[in-house]
Amino acid sequence: MSACTDLAGLLQDAADGPLPAADRVRLDAHLASCAACRDTLAASRLIRGAAAALPALTPPPRVWTALERRLAAETARDGRTIERGQWRRSWLAAAALLALAVGMAVLTLVPRREPPPAQAAIEPSSWTDQVEAGYGEAIAQLEALRRSSDATLDPQVAVSLDASLAVVDRAIAESRSALRAGAAGDAVRDGLHDALADKVSLLERAVLLLDENRDGDDSDADAGAAPQR
Amino acid sequence: MGALDDADAALLARCRAGDGAAFAELYARHASRVYSIAYRMVGPNDAEDLVQDIFLQAHRKLGSFRGESALGTWLFRLATNACVDVLRSRQSRMMDRMASLDEPDSPEPPAAPPISAVQAIDLERAIQTLPAACRAAFVLHDVEGFGHHEVGAALGIAEGTSKSQVHKARMRIRAYLAQARPVPEAAR
Numbered sequence: 407m408s409a410c411t412d413l414a415g416l417l418q419d420a421a422d423g424p425l426p427a428a429d430r431v432r433l434d435a436h437l438a439s440c441a442a443c444r445d446t447l448a449a450s451r452l453i454r455g456a457a458a459a460l461p462a463l464t465p466p467p468r469v470w471t472a473l474e475r476r477l478a479a480e481t482a483r484d485g486r487t488i489e490r491g492q493w494r495r496s497w498l499a500a501a502a503l504l505a506l507a508v509g510m511a512v513l514t515l516v517p518r519r520e521p522p523p524a525q526a527a528i529e530p531s532s533w534t535d536q537v538e539a540g541y542g543e544a545i546a547q548l549e550a551l552r553r554s555s556d557a558t559l560d561p562q563v564a565v566s567l568d569a570s571l572a573v574v575d576r577a578i579a580e581s582r583s584a585l586r587a588g589a590a591g592d593a594v595r596d597g598l599h600d601a602l603a604d605k606v607s608l609l610e611r612a613v614l615l616l617d618e619n620r621d622g623d624d625s626d627a628d629a630g631a632a633p634q635r
Numbered sequence: 636m637g638a639l640d641d642a643d644a645a646l647l648a649r650c651r652a653g654d655g656a657a658f659a660e661l662y663a664r665h666a667s668r669v670y671s672i673a674y675r676m677v678g679p680n681d682a683e684d685l686v687q688d689i690f691l692q693a694h695r696k697l698g699s700f701r702g703e704s705a706l707g708t709w710l711f712r713l714a715t716n717a718c719v720d721v722l723r724s725r726q727s728r729m730m731d732r733m734a735s736l737d738e739p740d741s742p743e744p745p746a747a748p749p750i751s752a753v754q755a756i757d758l759e760r761a762i763q764t765l766p767a768a769c770r771a772a773f774v775l776h777d778v779e780g781f782g783h784h785e786v787g788a789a790l791g792i793a794e795g796t797s798k799s800q801v802h803k804a805r806m807r808i809r810a811y812l813a814q815a816r817p818v819p820e821a822a823r
Contacts, residue, residue, distance in 0.1 A: 418802045422783075449809040450802070456753035457777035465670040465686055470662060473687045477658070477694060610679075617760065 409436055410443055417443055421450035468603050471596075541602035548609035557620035559612065570608055577601040639702035647706060651697050662690055665707055669714045675762050675774045676718040685721060689714050715775070715789050722767040753812060761811040765804050772797050773804035 416433045419425055425433060437444050559567065581598035639647065649657030669689055674682040692713055700709055762770060762778075768790075775786045776797065783797040790797070 414802075415798075418798055421802075421805070422798075446806070446809075450805045452753055453758070453805045453808050453812075454777050456755070456758050457773070458780060460671075460755055460758065460778055462667040463671045463674050464667050465683060469666070469670070469683045469686050470659075472683075473662070473690055476687060476691055477655075480691070480694070481653070 410440060413443070417447055418450070420447055421454060466603050466606070467599060538598070538602070541606060544606050545602070545609060548606065548613055551613045552609060552616065555613070555616040555620065557616045559615055559619065563615065567608065567612055571605065574601050574605045574608065578605065638704060639706065643706040644702065647697065647700070647702070650694075658694065661693075661706065661710075665710050666690075668707070669710060672711070672714050672774060672779065673718055675759070675778060676771055677721045678763055681721060685717055689717050692717070719771060719790060722771055726767060757812055757815050758808065760815070761808040764811055765807055769800040769804035769807065772800035773808075776801045777805070 413433055413436050416425065416429050419429070420433055424430070437447065558564075578598065578601045581594055581601060584594045585598065646657055646661060650661060666686065670682060670686050673685045673689070677685055689710070693710055696713075700706075704712075762774065765773060771790055772786055772792075775781045775789060776783065781789070783794045783801070786792075786797040786801075787794045792800070
């Protein structure tokens with residue numbers, strides 16, 4: 407074990423990149439006879455590679471909505487008269503850029519270190535379609551995760567969640583009806599947008615709760631299991 | 636990233652002139668990266684508010700930014716500092732002796748079974764389980780690609796401490812992944 411401890415620093419350095427020749431020889435000699443250190447090095451490199459490949463996460467559109475309000479309030483306090491409408495028109499362009507990515511995998515969106523695609527101003531109707539499509543994908547994936555989970559929610563929590571989802575689904579349906587009937591204006595589109603975001607948020611929380619319940623069940627099971635070794 | 640290029644300079648000038656569309660463009664360009672580091676370092680519950688705080692801070696500081704780095708680099712530095720402040724504040728509230736994010740918070744977990752492929756969602760979940768000190772070092776080093784010297788500077792820790800914190804994070808993640816998706820005995 408003392409050789410493993412002595413070479414721990416080299417092992418950590420080897421996971422980050424090539425070693426100087428002399429260190430490489432020392433470490434290789436140890437690794438030839440130590441499966442534990444080989445496994446540790448392999449795992450470190452695997453995790454480092456996976457971490458480097460994690461895609462950038464995209465904030466929900468509500469983050470910009472809230473920021474826009476705070477910016478408008480701040481500029482008003484400063485005595486500047488930038489109208490909220492100016493932020494709103496700018497927000498449509500910014501939201502369109504973000505909404506294009508929001509519906510992809512729950513956590514997988516624009517590749518890290520690449521700029522988001524340049525985008526001309528988008529007409530509100532096509533923006534709504536793109537936002538809907540994006541949220542639709544996210545909602546479908548979260549619902550699939552929820553269905554495939556082998557954990558369960560507390561019955562009261564499940565009832566409350568389903569009731570909340572029903573309310574949100576009604577809001578989505580009403581907004582869609584209004585838009586189909588030709589209703590225009592930011593309020594209707596914002597209402598649909600907010601309702602879709604709320605549904606994603608509810609489903610995300612459900613999946614996280616199921617994860618916690620599953621992990622809790624696993625540790626309970628481990629505590630009760632007979633020793634394996 | 637080097638100093639301010641022409642596109643950044645033009646955008647900065649428009650932002651300073653109070654052009655709302657320009658600031659929206661700044662947000663659209665950089666929000667993902669800022670949100671990513673916030674989400675992974677402070678967690679999903681606080682990330683959205685923190686992103687707003689970071690961009691508000693950027694909005695206030697536009698006038699004093701001298702253009703010695705690219706806009707994205709400057710924003711990322713604001714984001715990193717904001718995340719570290721949140722982590723330190725949490726630790727202070729928990730009366731933890733690690734307020735400097737410098738001391739080892741726990742021993743390395745025991746060796747775990749081998750792992751095969753790493754799925755992104757499992758890794759994201761594993762990162763959320765890490766203690767503050769090694770999570771911060773891991774996110775900056777392994778996810779964002781900074782060297783240990785830069786991580787040390789950002790977190791106020793020695794370079795050697797950064798190395799050991801990143802290693803601890805990897806071992807904790809390894810243990811989490813082995814539990815989450817165990818490799819069948821026949822496949823080892």
